[in-house]
Structure formats: C-alpha cells, structure tokens
Amino acid sequence: MARDKEKRSCGQVVAEWRAFLWDPRTRQFLGRTGSSWGLILLFYLVFYGFLAGLFALTMWVMLQSVDPHVPKYQDRLLTPGLMIRPCTEGLDVTFNVSQSQTWLQYVRALHQFLEPYNDSVQAARNAACPAGRYNEQPDDSVPNYPKRACRFNRSLLGPCAGLEPHGDYGYGNGQPCVLVKVNRVINFFPGKNKSINIVCAAKREEDAALLGPLQLFPPNGSIDLMYFPYYGKRVHVNYTQPVVAVQFPNATANVDHHVECRLNAAGLRTDDERDKFAGRVAFRLRINRE
Numbered sequence: 001m002a003r004d005k006e007k008r009s010c011g012q013v014v015a016e017w018r019a020f021l022w023d024p025r026t027r028q029f030l031g032r033t034g035s036s037w038g039l040i041l042l043f044y045l046v047f048y049g050f051l052a053g054l055f056a057l058t059m060w061v062m063l064q065s066v067d068p069h070v071p072k073y074q075d076r077l078l079t080p081g082l083m084i085r086p087c088t089e090g091l092d093v094t095f096n097v098s099q100s101q102t103w104l105q106y107v108r109a110l111h112q113f114l115e116p117y118n119d120s121v122q123a124a125r126n127a128a129c130p131a132g133r134y135n136e137q138p139d140d141s142v143p144n145y146p147k148r149a150c151r152f153n154r155s156l157l158g159p160c161a162g163l164e165p166h167g168d169y170g171y172g173n174g175q176p177c178v179l180v181k182v183n184r185v186i187n188f189f190p191g192k193n194k195s196i197n198i199v200c201a202a203k204r205e206e207d208a209a210l211l212g213p214l215q216l217f218p219p220n221g222s223i224d225l226m227y228f229p230y231y232g233k234r235v236h237v238n239y240t241q242p243v244v245a246v247q248f249p250n251a252t253a254n255v256d257h258h259v260e261c262r263l264n265a266a267g268l269r270t271d272d273e274r275d276k277f278a279g280r281v282a283f284r285l286r287i288n289r290e
C-alpha cells in the first residue's frame, strides 16, 4: 500500500482532487450531478420546514394554555427564601470605617433599594391596610382585577432608613445596617394567621459576645400579615415587599462575624439541610478599623 501511494505523483493527487471537486466530463460537483444536489437540498428544505412548523404549532398550543398573570408551574415552596441588601457576591459585607470608598457602594445600593419605600411614594401609591391580618383581595368575578398594595413606610426602619441628611445607614461610624427581605411567593399565606417575624443571631453561639447586641427595625423584626398574599407583578403592580433592618451597634471590629437571620412563622421549617436559603440567610460581616 505504501508503494501505491508513492507511485502517484503529487500532481496526480491534485488532479484527482480537482476532478472530484468538479468533473467537467460527467458535470458532477463533489461526486453528484446538479439535479442530485437539487433533490438533496429540496429534501432538507421540506424536512426542516416540517420540523419548524411542528415546533411552532406545539409552541402555539402551549402558549394558549398559559396565563400571563400567574406562573403555570410553581414549585410548591414550603418555605420562601430570604435575601439581604446590600446584596454582595458571597453575601459578604466588609468595609473599613475610616475609608468611605469601601462602604459608599453599600450606602448607594441601600438608597436605591429604599427609594420606592419613601413615605411620600407609599402614601401616593398604596393603601393604609388594617394591621394584623392578610390583605386578601378575591377576584369577585373580574379575573385579574388590579390589586391594592399596603404601605410600608421607609421611616419604619428607624436609624436604618437612611433618611437624615447624609444618612449612611451607620456605616460611617461602624454601626452598619443590613436589610433582610422575604422573597415573593405568589398566593402565599405565611404564619397561619399568627404574627411572623425575623430573628437574627451569630451563627455560632460562642461568637455572640463578639457580635454584641442586635437591633431590629421594625421592633422585634416583625412583618405584618397585611403584606401577604402577593398576587404577582401584573396585577399587584405597586406591591412593596416588607423588609426588616438589622443594625449591629457594637460589633467587634477586625473580626469576621457570621450572622444568620431566620423567618419565624408558624408552619415554616427553616432547618432544611439541603436548602441554605429556605427561610433563612447567612452572611459575613467584617468591620475594619484602626
């Protein structure tokens, strides 16, 4: 075989290839005549056209059965997730008190997050709801009737509202605030009619002394039932998610603190080993100073 290859000169190989590419004698391109290529093209055109049509048809049938107001399939979340603001990569709030450029980003993020909570904005958009019970708004024969949202005044967050001029949420004097929010779940009634609240603590008990006392706003970290249920962003356009602020007035500087916040509501489990965000959130806090 090796000898066969050697016999053919380089020129012959090129000529063979050229003939394969385009053979003027049989008028074949890559070994096929024009009509043969045409038939192949036609076959694939029809074949893919059919596939595309089938796809479009299935998609259309699917979309006919989807309601834009409510997700068709929701995992039946037993427990909603919690999240913090400022939300940093790795849930890590680290700053140096005397270097404002290390914490201005947090202040900016909190200002932006809390803008829709301004008392004036809330007064203009949302209703004053009776406290202590669910704000249920049945459809009453008009499907997807717009729902009123309840006021959550920014001033409820006390020193963590960032309202005083140059409000820095305590970052400038080493008493930072972190906001905790409960993720929205449509048509969810947490707490079984009993009051719910957020509790925060050092993740390990032995670190509690270094972390010092915590202050929660609103008091006790309570979340009123009037902010539930949530009906979805199409019908509940002005919905204002309740938040709880936790302030660390006397956390020891220059050490890592691991803080965990949990949602405390009747009927909710927050100890799921597999889901670290089920009804709780853990974050790292480090306050650097000289």
Ligand SMILES: *[C@@H]1O[C@H](CO)[C@@H](O)[C@H](O)[C@H]1NC(C)=O
Binding pocket: 115, 116, 118, 121, 163
């Ligand atoms: C919210 O209130 C603060 C202070 O009262 C003000 O500086 C800010 O412009 C307000 N934001 C909106 C969106 O009204």
Ligand SMILES: *[C@@H]1O[C@H](CO)[C@@H](O)[C@H](O)[C@H]1NC(C)=O
Binding pocket: 119, 120, 122, 123, 151, 153
């Ligand atoms: C929220 O603020 C508005 C306007 O300042 C006030 O009328 C209302 O009573 C406040 N509501 C609560 C629950 O604090």
Ligand SMILES: *[C@@H]1O[C@H](CO)[C@@H](O)[C@H](O)[C@H]1NC(C)=O
Binding pocket: 124, 125, 126, 146, 147, 148, 149, 237, 238
């Ligand atoms: C939402 O807020 C706007 C004003 O910002 C108001 O005109 C509208 O009526 C509100 N929608 C509902 C459903 O309350």
Ligand SMILES: *[C@@H]1O[C@H](CO)[C@@H](O)[C@H](O)[C@H]1NC(C)=O
Binding pocket: 189, 192, 193
């Ligand atoms: C809450 O209590 C009210 C009045 O007792 C009752 O009508 C309602 O069904 C209860 N809701 C839930 C989710 O248990």
Ligand SMILES: *[C@@H]1O[C@H](CO)[C@@H](O)[C@H](O)[C@H]1NC(C)=O
Binding pocket: 219, 220, 222
């Ligand atoms: C906070 O909770 C304690 C017990 O859990 C209760 O006695 C107290 O009245 C609550 N305070 C507020 C302002 O809700």
Ligand SMILES: *[C@@H]1O[C@H](CO)[C@@H](O)[C@H](O)[C@H]1NC(C)=O
Binding pocket: 212, 213, 250, 252
């Ligand atoms: C703050 O912490 C220091 C030491 O960590 C302690 O001596 C002091 O009593 C604490 N102050 C308050 C108000 O908790």
Ligand SMILES: *[C@@H]1O[C@H](CO)[C@@H](O)[C@H](O)[C@H]1NC(C)=O
Binding pocket: 096, 097, 098, 099, 254, 288, 289, 290
């Ligand atoms: C914090 O900033 C001050 C002033 O720039 C600096 O002297 C100090 O070393 C910093 N501390 C830490 C732990 O980075």
